[in-house]
Amino acid sequence: MLKLHTASVGSVVTVKDLSSTGSLRERMLALGLTKGAKVEVIRKGPSGDPTVFNIRGAMIALRNEEASLVAIQ
Amino acid sequence: MGLTFQSTQNSALSDIFHIDKKEGQYVIALAGNPNTGKSTVFNSLTGLHQHTGNWPGKTVVNARGSFNHLDKEFILVDLPGTYSLFSSSVEEEVARDFICFGNSDAVIVVTDGTCLERNLNLVFQIMELRDQVVLCINLIDEAKKKKIEIDAKGLEMELGLPVVLCAARNDIGIDDLKATIYNLITHKISSNPKTLYYEKEIEEAIIRLRPLLEKYNDNINTRWLALRMLDGDRKLIESLREIISGDDMEEISSILNEIDICKDKQSIRDSIASTIYNKAQEVTDKYVKSNPKKINRDRIIDNYVTSKKFGIPLMLLTLAIILWITISGANYPSALLSDLFFRLEIRLTMLFNQINSPGWLYGLVVLGIYRTLSWVISVMLPPMAIFFPLFTILEDLGYLPRVAFNMDHYFKKACAHGKQCLTMCMGFGCNAAGIIACRIIDSPREKLIATITNNFVPCNGRFPSLIAISTIFLVTKEGFAYGFLPVLTVTGLIVLGIAITLLLSYLLSKTLLRGVPSTFTLELPPYRIPKVGRVLYTSLIDRTLFVLWRAVIVAAPAGAITWILGNVYIDNMSIIGHVATFLDPAANLIGLDGFILMAFILGLPANEIVLPILLMSYLSTGAMVELNNLDSLKSILLDNGWTYLTALNTMLFCLLHWPCATTLITIKKETNSFKWTALSAIIPTGVGIVLCMFTTLIFRLLGWG
Incomplete structure (x- = not known):
C-alpha cells in the first residue's frame, strides 16, 4: 500500500485511510485528512524532512513518521 | 436533574465556564482556527477594554474584553484557536466546553477567507452545537489580493447563518460585525444553522437516541449529544450514565451496540469527519472562486526561504x-x-x-x-x-x-x-x-x-x-x-x-x-x-x-x-x-x-x-x-x-x-x-x-x- 511520505513532490494524491490512532488521528481528521481528500505534495524541508502538504487549502508540514500513517491511492 | 454543565462535569470546576453578566449584558464567544487573525478581530472589537488570564485550573489563556453597540453591552470571550472541537488537546476541550456548557448568548466563528474550506470544518461543528452563530470571514483583503471571490450572500443562504466579511487589521467590517451581533441578540435577524446529515445508519441511530436524551436535557442540542454517543466521546458518556435512568441507559446501550456491530467507533468518527469535510468542500466549490495562478506567491517565496540551499x-x-x-x-x-x-x-x-x-x-x-x-x-x-x-x-x-x-x-x-x-x-x-x-x-x-x-x-x-x-x-x-x-x-x-x-x-x-x-x-x-x-x-x-x-x-x-x-x-x-x-x-x-x-x-x-x-x-x-x-x-x-x-x-x-x-x-x-x-x-x-x-x-x- 502506498503511503503519503513516499509521494513525490508536485504530485496530487487521494487519501485512502489513516492508520494513526488517538489524538494524532483526531488532529489529522481535524486538518481535513479524511477519506477521499486531495493532498498536494508541495516541498521537502532542507534536510528532506518534514514535508509540506497542501491539505484543504492550508500548508501543513508533517514529519515522515506522521505522513507514513496516511495511506494514499 | 437536567443535562446542564453542573451535571456533566466535575462540580468543583462548575464555575469555570460561567461568565458573570448583568442585566442588559450579553456574553459572546469568539472561536476560530489558529492563524485566522482571531486575536486581531478580538482587539478591533474590544479596543483596550480587555484583560487576559488563564482558564481556572487550565494552562490555557483566557482573554476577555467588552464592547458596546447602541444600548447593549457585550462581553467577548476569546477562545483558544482550534481546528476542531473533538477534544484532542486541552485547548479544544476548553473551546468545546465553553461553547457547549458556558453561558454565552452567541458564538462568532472567525475564519480565514483565503482558506475557507479547512475553516468550515469548525464552523459546521459549532453549528451543530449552537443556534446563535455568526460567521465572520476575516482577511478578505488578503483574499482579494489573491483574487479569491467569496459569495457571502450565497454562503448565508447555504449555511443559514449571518455572514460578515471583514479585514480586522484595517477595521473593515468590524462595525458590521457589531451590528450583526446586536441584531441577532435583539432578534432583528435570526440564525438558523442548516442541519448537516450523515450516512443512513448514523441518522437512524440519531432518530432513536434523541427522544431518550430529550427528557434529560435542559439546553444542549440532543442531535449533537446523540452524535457524540455514537462516535464514542467516553468522558461525555460516563457523565451521562450518572444522570440517565437505568432503563433508558439500557436502551441507549442497545442502540449503540446495534450500530457498533456494523461499524466500530473509529469508522463512525471517520465517517462523520468525512461528511463534514465533503460538505465544506462542496460549499467552497460553490461559493468561493479562486484563481489558482495567483495563489502561488507564497510558494515562490518558500522556494527560497525553506530551500535546502538558502x-x-x-x-x-x-x-x-x-x-x-x-x-x-x-x-x-x-x-x-x-x-x-x-x-x-x-x-x-x-x-x-x-x-x-x-x-x-x-x-x-x-x-x-x-x-x-x-x-x-x-x-x-x-x-x-x-x-x-x-x-x-x-x-x-x-x-x-x-x-x-x-x-x-x-x-x-x-x-x-x-x-x-x-x-x-x-x-x-x-x-x-x-x-x-x-x-x-x-x-x-x-x-x-x-x-x-x-x-x-x-x-x-x-x-x-x-x-x-x-x-x-x-x-x-x-x-x-x-x-x-x-x-x-x-x-x-x-x-x-x-x-x-x-x-x-x-x-x-x-x-x-x-x-x-x-x-x-x-x-x-x-x-x-x-x-x-x-x-x-x-x-x-x-x-x-x-x-x-x-x-x-x-x-x-x-x-x-x-x-x-x-x-x-x-x-x-x-x-x-x-x-x-x-x-x-x-x-x-x-x-x-x-x-x-x-x-x-x-x-x-x-x-x-x-x-x-x-x-x-x-x-x-x-x-x-x-x-x-x-x-x-x-x-x-x-x-x-x-x-x-x-x-x-x-x-x-x-x-x-x-x-x-x-x-x-x-x-x-x-x-x-x-x-x-x-x-x-x-x-x-x-x-x-x-x-x-x-x-x-x-x-x-x-x-x-
Missing part, C-alpha cells in the same frame, strides 16, 4: 541583519540618552548641594538609584526599541513557522518537539514568555525539555549586555563596517546557544527525560504584510515599555542596595569589596572576577541590571569617571583588569547562567515542580561554568589571558 543561511543572515540594525542603530540614541542623563545628573548634584543634603542621601539617590536607572535606560532602551519591532515584523510576516520548519530536522534528531523552535523564538523577547509558549507542546516530556532549555536563548534583558560588551571590545572602525565584529560575535553566541539547546535536549532525552519524539503537525500560514503602525504599537507599548518598566522597578532598589554595599565599610573595605574578594577565587577559575560574579548574582531579579550593577561596583571602589559614552565604559572595564578573555567569558556566562527570577517563578508555575525549576537553573549554570573554565584554560595555555 533556508538556513537565510535564517542566519536575517538574524545577523537584525542584530546589525540593532547595534548600529542603537549606538547614537544610546549616546544621546546617556549624555542627557549625565547633564541631568549634574543638575541634580547642584540641587542636592544647594539644599545642603547629607552625603549619604546624595549618594543613595543620585549615585545609587539615579545612576543605575539612567544606565538601564540608556543601555537597554535603544536596542530593545529597535529589536522588538523588527522581531514583531518577522512574527507578523509568518516567518517564524518557516524557521521551525527549517530547523525541525535538528530538533527531531535531538528527540525534541518541532515546536520547541517557536518557543525559543519567543525566548528572544523574554524567557518567561518563551516558557509560557511551551504550552503549545502537548507531550509533557518534550514540554519539559523545551522549558529547561529555553534559557539558552538570550532574552532581551541579556542581549543588550552582549551587544554593549561586544561593541566596547570589538568595534574597530566607523562607517559601513561599523559593528561588523560585534554582529558576528552576538550571532555566533546565539548560534552557540541553539547548538547547546539541541545538544542538551538530546542528552535529556537520553537520560532524565527518556523518550522518542512525539508527533506534531505544523501549519505554515500565508505570508502577510505587517501593519507597521500596529507593529510599532504592540512592540513598543506591549513589549519594550513593559520589559523596560520591569527592569526599572528592579533597578531602582538594586541601585540603592549596591550603593549601600559599596559605601558601608568594614575593616577599611566596603561590603562589595569583601564579597568580591570572597568570590574572586571561584570567579577566577572561570575567567571572571569577583565583581562580575557578584553582579550576576545581584542581577537575579532581572538580567538588565547586571551590567549597571557591575559598573556601580567598580566605580564604588575607584575614582569617579564621567560616564557619558561607551569609551568611558571601556576605560572603566580596562582599569579593572578586563582582557579579551574577561569580555568573552562575561558574554558566555551572560548567555549561560541561571534564568532571572521572573523566569524561575514562571517555570515553577508551569511545571509545578521544584525539581524541574531547580534543574532549569542548575543545568545552564553548569554548562556556563564548564565552558568558561574551558576558554580560560585555553587562553591561559596560549598566554593570552
Whole structure:
C-alpha cells in the first residue's frame, strides 16, 4: 500500500485511510485528512524532512513518521 | 436533574465556564482556527477594554474584553484557536466546553477567507452545537489580493447563518460585525444553522437516541449529544450514565451496540469527519472562486526561504541583519540618552548641594538609584526599541513557522518537539514568555525539555549586555563596517546557544527525560504584510515599555542596595569589596572576577541590571569617571583588569547562567515542580561554568589571558 511520505513532490494524491490512532488521528481528521481528500505534495524541508502538504487549502508540514500513517491511492 | 454543565462535569470546576453578566449584558464567544487573525478581530472589537488570564485550573489563556453597540453591552470571550472541537488537546476541550456548557448568548466563528474550506470544518461543528452563530470571514483583503471571490450572500443562504466579511487589521467590517451581533441578540435577524446529515445508519441511530436524551436535557442540542454517543466521546458518556435512568441507559446501550456491530467507533468518527469535510468542500466549490495562478506567491517565496540551499543561511543572515540594525542603530540614541542623563545628573548634584543634603542621601539617590536607572535606560532602551519591532515584523510576516520548519530536522534528531523552535523564538523577547509558549507542546516530556532549555536563548534583558560588551571590545572602525565584529560575535553566541539547546535536549532525552519524539503537525500560514503602525504599537507599548518598566522597578532598589554595599565599610573595605574578594577565587577559575560574579548574582531579579550593577561596583571602589559614552565604559572595564578573555567569558556566562527570577517563578508555575525549576537553573549554570573554565584554560595555555 502506498503511503503519503513516499509521494513525490508536485504530485496530487487521494487519501485512502489513516492508520494513526488517538489524538494524532483526531488532529489529522481535524486538518481535513479524511477519506477521499486531495493532498498536494508541495516541498521537502532542507534536510528532506518534514514535508509540506497542501491539505484543504492550508500548508501543513508533517514529519515522515506522521505522513507514513496516511495511506494514499 | 437536567443535562446542564453542573451535571456533566466535575462540580468543583462548575464555575469555570460561567461568565458573570448583568442585566442588559450579553456574553459572546469568539472561536476560530489558529492563524485566522482571531486575536486581531478580538482587539478591533474590544479596543483596550480587555484583560487576559488563564482558564481556572487550565494552562490555557483566557482573554476577555467588552464592547458596546447602541444600548447593549457585550462581553467577548476569546477562545483558544482550534481546528476542531473533538477534544484532542486541552485547548479544544476548553473551546468545546465553553461553547457547549458556558453561558454565552452567541458564538462568532472567525475564519480565514483565503482558506475557507479547512475553516468550515469548525464552523459546521459549532453549528451543530449552537443556534446563535455568526460567521465572520476575516482577511478578505488578503483574499482579494489573491483574487479569491467569496459569495457571502450565497454562503448565508447555504449555511443559514449571518455572514460578515471583514479585514480586522484595517477595521473593515468590524462595525458590521457589531451590528450583526446586536441584531441577532435583539432578534432583528435570526440564525438558523442548516442541519448537516450523515450516512443512513448514523441518522437512524440519531432518530432513536434523541427522544431518550430529550427528557434529560435542559439546553444542549440532543442531535449533537446523540452524535457524540455514537462516535464514542467516553468522558461525555460516563457523565451521562450518572444522570440517565437505568432503563433508558439500557436502551441507549442497545442502540449503540446495534450500530457498533456494523461499524466500530473509529469508522463512525471517520465517517462523520468525512461528511463534514465533503460538505465544506462542496460549499467552497460553490461559493468561493479562486484563481489558482495567483495563489502561488507564497510558494515562490518558500522556494527560497525553506530551500535546502538558502533556508538556513537565510535564517542566519536575517538574524545577523537584525542584530546589525540593532547595534548600529542603537549606538547614537544610546549616546544621546546617556549624555542627557549625565547633564541631568549634574543638575541634580547642584540641587542636592544647594539644599545642603547629607552625603549619604546624595549618594543613595543620585549615585545609587539615579545612576543605575539612567544606565538601564540608556543601555537597554535603544536596542530593545529597535529589536522588538523588527522581531514583531518577522512574527507578523509568518516567518517564524518557516524557521521551525527549517530547523525541525535538528530538533527531531535531538528527540525534541518541532515546536520547541517557536518557543525559543519567543525566548528572544523574554524567557518567561518563551516558557509560557511551551504550552503549545502537548507531550509533557518534550514540554519539559523545551522549558529547561529555553534559557539558552538570550532574552532581551541579556542581549543588550552582549551587544554593549561586544561593541566596547570589538568595534574597530566607523562607517559601513561599523559593528561588523560585534554582529558576528552576538550571532555566533546565539548560534552557540541553539547548538547547546539541541545538544542538551538530546542528552535529556537520553537520560532524565527518556523518550522518542512525539508527533506534531505544523501549519505554515500565508505570508502577510505587517501593519507597521500596529507593529510599532504592540512592540513598543506591549513589549519594550513593559520589559523596560520591569527592569526599572528592579533597578531602582538594586541601585540603592549596591550603593549601600559599596559605601558601608568594614575593616577599611566596603561590603562589595569583601564579597568580591570572597568570590574572586571561584570567579577566577572561570575567567571572571569577583565583581562580575557578584553582579550576576545581584542581577537575579532581572538580567538588565547586571551590567549597571557591575559598573556601580567598580566605580564604588575607584575614582569617579564621567560616564557619558561607551569609551568611558571601556576605560572603566580596562582599569579593572578586563582582557579579551574577561569580555568573552562575561558574554558566555551572560548567555549561560541561571534564568532571572521572573523566569524561575514562571517555570515553577508551569511545571509545578521544584525539581524541574531547580534543574532549569542548575543545568545552564553548569554548562556556563564548564565552558568558561574551558576558554580560560585555553587562553591561559596560549598566554593570552
